[in-house]
Amino acid sequence: MNNNPEEIHSQQIDNDDLFLIQEDEEVFSILIASTNKNSKHDELLGMVAYAKYSLQKHQYVSLYKRENRQLPSKEVLKAIITPFKDENSDALSSLKQSSEQFLKEYTQEYLENTKQEKIIQPLEKVIEKNTNFWVAVWAGIVGAFIYSVIIALVILIVTAAIPNNKFARIIKILLEDNTTEIKQPPQNP
Numbered sequence: 001m002n003n004n005p006e007e008i009h010s011q012q013i014d015n016d017d018l019f020l021i022q023e024d025e026e027v028f029s030i031l032i033a034s035t036n037k038n039s040k041h042d043e044l045l046g047m048v049a050y051a052k053y054s055l056q057k058h059q060y061v062s063l064y065k066r067e068n069r070q071l072p073s074k075e076v077l078k079a080i081i082t083p084f085k086d087e088n089s090d091a092l093s094s095l096k097q098s099s100e101q102f103l104k105e106y107t108q109e110y111l112e113n114t115k116q117e118k119i120i121q122p123l124e125k126v127i128e129k130n131t132n133f134w135v136a137v138w139a140g141i142v143g144a145f146i147y148s149v150i151i152a153l154v155i156l157i158v159t160a161a162i163p164n165n166k167f168a169r170i171i172k173i174l175l176e177d178n179t180t181e182i183k184q185p186p187q188n189p
Contacts, residue, residue, distance in 0.1 A: 064076070
């Protein structure tokens with residue numbers, strides 16, 4: 001029999017690790033077994049649920065260690081893990097639901113990003129290929145000319161349709177030929 005304190009502590013750590021490994025294997029097998037093996041989605045859901053379980057356990061152990069300045073005992077860990085080993089427990093149901101929600105949100109975000117990339121990348125290439133400074137300048141000039149022609153046509157149509165309104169009279173005055181000269185009265189010498 002060995003009375004060396006370091007070896008006893010080492011054996012205790014190994015036993016504790018073995019205990020945790022066995023407990024975690026049970027939870028893992030429940031989470032993976034509860035999924036449909038034919039469905040990649042369900043298998044991934046079980047793995048995400050197990051990852052969330054591991055994260056929760058890690059966070060609990062870290063918090064316990066900070067508050068108590070020591071690691072939790074086997075009994076405390078077993079009390080934490082036990083609810084996850086019951087397939088009908090609220091803890092396991094909640095874990096599965098949060099994992100499913102996580103996967104849905106991730107999938108939606110991934111699809112949105114993929115759609116945007118599929119749409120934006122080809123458009124960017126077309127814009128880069130077809131954008132030229134002088135082409136844009138000429139397009140602006142042509143657009144301004146077409147706009148001016150359209151406005152002139154609207155003005156002429158409105159003036160012809162309603163000849164006696166003020167706007168039509170103003171247009172007629174502007175378009176009339178001012179060839180009549182104003183005669184000045186003769187100056188007396």
